[in-house]
Amino acid sequence: MATQKPSIPKGTRDFGPVEMARRNYIFNTIRDVYALYGYRQIETPSMENLSTLMGKYGEEGDKLLFKILNSGDFTRSVSTQQYEEMTAPQLAAKFCEKGLRYDLTVPFARYVVQHREELQMPFKRFQIQPVWRADRPQKGRYREFYQCDADVVGSDSLLNEVELMQIVDEVYHRFGVRVEIKINNRKILTGIAEVLGAADRIVDITVAIDKFDKIGLEGVNKELLEGGLSQEQVDMLQPIITLSGTNADKLATMRQVLATSETGLKGCDEVEFVLGQLTDLRSPISLDLTLARGLNYYTGCIFEVKALDVEIGSINGGGRYDNLTGIFGMPGLSGVGISFGADRIYDVLTQLDLFPKETQGGARLLFINFGEKEAAYCLQLARQTRHAGIPTEVYPDSAKMKKQMQYANALQVPYVALVGEQEMEEGLIALKDMVTGEQLMLTIEEVIGKLAN
Amino acid sequence: MATQKPSIPKGTRDFGPVEMARRNYIFNTIRDVYALYGYRQIETPSMENLSTLMGKYGEEGDKLLFKILNSGDFTRSVSTQQYEEMTAPQLAAKFCEKGLRYDLTVPFARYVVQHREELQMPFKRFQIQPVWRADRPQKGRYREFYQCDADVVGSDSLLNEVELMQIVDEVYHRFGVRVEIKINNRKILTGIAEVLGAADRIVDITVAIDKFDKIGLEGVNKELLEGGLSQEQVDMLQPIITLSGTNADKLATMRQVLATSETGLKGCDEVEFVLGQLTDLRSPISLDLTLARGLNYYTGCIFEVKALDVEIGSINGGGRYDNLTGIFGMPGLSGVGISFGADRIYDVLTQLDLFPKETQGGARLLFINFGEKEAAYCLQLARQTRHAGIPTEVYPDSAKMKKQMQYANALQVPYVALVGEQEMEEGLIALKDMVTGEQLMLTIEEVIGKLAN
Numbered sequence: 020m021a022t023q024k025p026s027i028p029k030g031t032r033d034f035g036p037v038e039m040a041r042r043n044y045i046f047n048t049i050r051d052v053y054a055l056y057g058y059r060q061i062e063t064p065s066m067e068n069l070s071t072l073m074g075k076y077g078e079e080g081d082k083l084l085f086k087i088l089n090s091g092d093f094t095r096s097v098s099t100q101q102y103e104e105m106t107a108p109q110l111a112a113k114f115c116e117k118g119l120r121y122d123l124t125v126p127f128a129r130y131v132v133q134h135r136e137e138l139q140m141p142f143k144r145f146q147i148q149p150v151w152r153a154d155r156p157q158k159g160r161y162r163e164f165y166q167c168d169a170d171v172v173g174s175d176s177l178l179n180e181v182e183l184m185q186i187v188d189e190v191y192h193r194f195g196v197r198v199e200i201k202i203n204n205r206k207i208l209t210g211i212a213e214v215l216g217a218a219d220r221i222v223d224i225t226v227a228i229d230k231f232d233k234i235g236l237e238g239v240n241k242e243l244l245e246g247g248l249s250q251e252q253v254d255m256l257q258p259i260i261t262l263s264g265t266n267a268d269k270l271a272t273m274r275q276v277l278a279t280s281e282t283g284l285k286g287c288d289e290v291e292f293v294l295g296q297l298t299d300l301r302s303p304i305s306l307d308l309t310l311a312r313g314l315n316y317y318t319g320c321i322f323e324v325k326a327l328d329v330e331i332g333s334i335n336g337g338g339r340y341d342n343l344t345g346i347f348g349m350p351g352l353s354g355v356g357i358s359f360g361a362d363r364i365y366d367v368l369t370q371l372d373l374f375p376k377e378t379q380g381g382a383r384l385l386f387i388n389f390g391e392k393e394a395a396y397c398l399q400l401a402r403q404t405r406h407a408g409i410p411t412e413v414y415p416d417s418a419k420m421k422k423q424m425q426y427a428n429a430l431q432v433p434y435v436a437l438v439g440e441q442e443m444e445e446g447l448i449a450l451k452d453m454v455t456g457e458q459l460m461l462t463i464e465e466v467i468g469k470l471a472n
Numbered sequence: 473m474a475t476q477k478p479s480i481p482k483g484t485r486d487f488g489p490v491e492m493a494r495r496n497y498i499f500n501t502i503r504d505v506y507a508l509y510g511y512r513q514i515e516t517p518s519m520e521n522l523s524t525l526m527g528k529y530g531e532e533g534d535k536l537l538f539k540i541l542n543s544g545d546f547t548r549s550v551s552t553q554q555y556e557e558m559t560a561p562q563l564a565a566k567f568c569e570k571g572l573r574y575d576l577t578v579p580f581a582r583y584v585v586q587h588r589e590e591l592q593m594p595f596k597r598f599q600i601q602p603v604w605r606a607d608r609p610q611k612g613r614y615r616e617f618y619q620c621d622a623d624v625v626g627s628d629s630l631l632n633e634v635e636l637m638q639i640v641d642e643v644y645h646r647f648g649v650r651v652e653i654k655i656n657n658r659k660i661l662t663g664i665a666e667v668l669g670a671a672d673r674i675v676d677i678t679v680a681i682d683k684f685d686k687i688g689l690e691g692v693n694k695e696l697l698e699g700g701l702s703q704e705q706v707d708m709l710q711p712i713i714t715l716s717g718t719n720a721d722k723l724a725t726m727r728q729v730l731a732t733s734e735t736g737l738k739g740c741d742e743v744e745f746v747l748g749q750l751t752d753l754r755s756p757i758s759l760d761l762t763l764a765r766g767l768n769y770y771t772g773c774i775f776e777v778k779a780l781d782v783e784i785g786s787i788n789g790g791g792r793y794d795n796l797t798g799i800f801g802m803p804g805l806s807g808v809g810i811s812f813g814a815d816r817i818y819d820v821l822t823q824l825d826l827f828p829k830e831t832q833g834g835a836r837l838l839f840i841n842f843g844e845k846e847a848a849y850c851l852q853l854a855r856q857t858r859h860a861g862i863p864t865e866v867y868p869d870s871a872k873m874k875k876q877m878q879y880a881n882a883l884q885v886p887y888v889a890l891v892g893e894q895e896m897e898e899g900l901i902a903l904k905d906m907v908t909g910e911q912l913m914l915t916i917e918e919v920i921g922k923l924a925n
Contacts, residue, residue: 064484
């Protein structure tokens with residue numbers, strides 16, 4: 020067989036031991052907090068039927084689905100003439116029945132509908148799995164990446180929103196990352212559009228308002244007018260564009276502006292309730308009307324989380340949706356969820372140097388191998404340290420001392436045990452601290468006492 | 473959008489909360505033991521270039537690879553005439569550049585070669601990830617399933633074999649599953665073939681010997697003669713077919729039979745060394761010459777693990793290979809590894825009812841929701857129980873009591889907290905034990921003391 024220079028598909032990554040230990044730290048932290056709030060884990064298959072995935076992410080999303088070629092003679096149902104006449108997407112639909120999951124939300128909706136008989140509502144689930152998108156790879160954007168989602172379906176209660184924000188707060192507290200939570204409500208945005216009589220302009224409006232800090236009130240007004248709003252409409256928007264003060268101040272202003280919109284006032288109520296329950300949150304949380312993510316599916320509260328000490332954009336988002344399962348024939352099931360982006364968090368923790376020291380992975384103790392007899396003896400000692408829960412290695416070959424110490428250094432093993440003939444006779448272990456260089460003669464019990472947590 | 477009845481591709485599975493909790497118990501146990509022996513985790517992408525995968529699993533394996541359709545206009549490089557003329561596999565090679573990982577071994581070999589500069593040898597890695605095969609789905613065989621592999625490369629030492637058997641022993645000890653480990657050595661099989669002068673018949677021979685228990689010596693001899701061995705060859709095989717006694721007995725016999733084969737004697741030495749280091753293993757381990765797995769790549773010791781109390785075939789296997797990375801241009805790197813099959817272990821633990829009770833997942837405490845004021849109060853209490861590490865839920869809606877208790881029952885939440893107006897005034901919690909039905913009036917501190925581990 021010809022020799023190949025091996026590589027991996029663009030946009031994908033290998034994770035080595037140190038990266039894995041750090042990624043596991045992220046996943047475990049998020050998982051632990053989800054579990055603490057009673058969310059229960061599920062997993063869905065990597066492949067879904069294309070009929071489940073297609074049409075759920077917009078036209079652009081359909082293009083970004085990875086499709087899996089049918090096995091066997093996939094050409095069976097496509098004649099040469101059809102091949103000539105059909106477009107690539109049409110042919111793909113003939114050649115492929117399955118695709119790789121694009122996110123965790125659609126598979127979750129499919130799961131809920133498929134297993135509705137077994138599920139106890141409200142159903143609180145979390146899911147930590149990779150997703151795949153045939154996006155153009157670039158810095159920080161990959162074709163395979165993990166999402167860490169938690170959702171509740173089957174409950175309208177705003178307590179779910181409250182708890183999800185507590186979860187966000189707790190997770191970043193555990194990471195040691197200072198974050199700011201932004202909250203908005205789709206109903207407030209709808210209310211603004213109602214009051215203005217410009218239902219289809221709400222995205223343009225939020226985009227323009229978002230530039231207030233950069234281009235000032237005049238600039239925003241100019242943009243809104245150029246965008247087709249009337250002077251009267253722009254006038255009505257003035258208190259919204261310059262909205263400031265505490266959350267209570269902002270809500271008071273909004274209640275005035277939205278006085279004629281039942282929906283808008285409902286949105287204010289919802290935000291007020293959620294904020295009212297979150298007075299002891301460690302992270303600042305504030306109403307931000309420019310937050311307009313997921314407008315095509317969110318129907319209530321919308322959240323976004325930004326790291327305060329790193330320029331990296333949103334590291335977390337979520338919101339309430341009222342008809343997730345409708346596309347699969349189960350209407351009227353309200354849900355709310357959040358999603359942590361593991362890759363963004365990885366970058367934040369790296370930049371802020373916040374990974375705990377232990378997240379290197381690997382052994383805490385290495386027995387140097389002085390030869391067959393000594394190694395057999397060390398294997399017995401290693402059984403005892405492992406029994407005490409200390410990750411331990413016995414160097415497998417009786418290689419040169421220098422090589423074995425190099426190995427310990429490269430893997431950042433903190434302690435090395437040297438047991439030669441003399442130590443065997445004395446029943447002692449020469450334990451070297453690889454950081455300080457200090458070396459002690461200890462019994463196996465003393466070594467265990469020193470290294471066990 | 474038309475309503476769809478949702479389903480998942482055949483051979484794939486959804487894992488609900490209880491299954492996930494059990495699967496995590498399996499993965500965590502294996503991971504913990506791997507880590508205790510200094511193995512470090514890596515992950516590789518789900519997709520590999522087809523050039524990495526093709527030709528590594530035999531012709532049958534190539535057919536079982538899931539191939540991913542190139543994104544964009546995948547038809548670009550195939551004219552209508554080519555479509556007419558080419559076979560399905562040829563067209564697949566044009567339409568697809570990537571495939572889903574078929575096992576963890578080839579991606580690991582690719583990883584080692586690709587990252588050779590960064591790796592410290594010996595490299596001890598473990599990897600727990602799904603693999604995909606377009607096999608015909610059937611009971612116990614899936615198209616997506618997890619493998620849990622550990623391998624060392626870059627060390628010839630038999631101490632690696634010894635430690636891998638200790639790992640197997642420890643993992644099943646933790647599971648509470650009684651297993652039997654079988655060991656063989658490719659060099660012994662080669663030696664037998666050498667002595668017989670029948671190098672290409674070794675598989676037929678082991679298959680025939682394997683039937684000794686069923687069809688007896690005469691039956692085996694008949695089969696061997698019919699298979700084309702001479703009477704003289706069959707005579708030479710007699711001590712092997714009837715091989716019995718302790719491992720020492722078997723090795724003594726084999727040394728006689730293999731006296732003229734240097735390779736065969738080397739194999740005996742290797743097995744003797746490994747067994748000699750494993751005298752304190754909890755699981756029985758025995759030399760079994762009929763063990764002939766992976767003969768096309770294993771070059772030294774071969775292992776297999778069988779559960780003693782369940783009829784389920786092999787639940788574990790492994791062995792030494794001397795040229796894993798050769799196909800990627802890095803010859804001469806010896807390795808040895810084992811693989812746990814999570815699905816088989818799941819079935820064994822289910823059949824023997826060995827999953828710990830805690831592996832249900834979900835909350836340990838549910839606060840009943842008596843209304844907005846009470847719920848807000850309970851949210852504060854829940855903060856305290858969660859802070860103490862107790863997975864806690866507050867029922868989000870003030871639904872009927874019966875419905876809330878039903879929820880607790882369905883999710884097997886062991887404790888329910890009832891905090892109404894009176895309890896709020898008294899600063900107490902009515903804590904109901906859902907198993908015994910017992911109800912106690914406790915302070916939050918007492919609840920935490922009772923439920924925290």
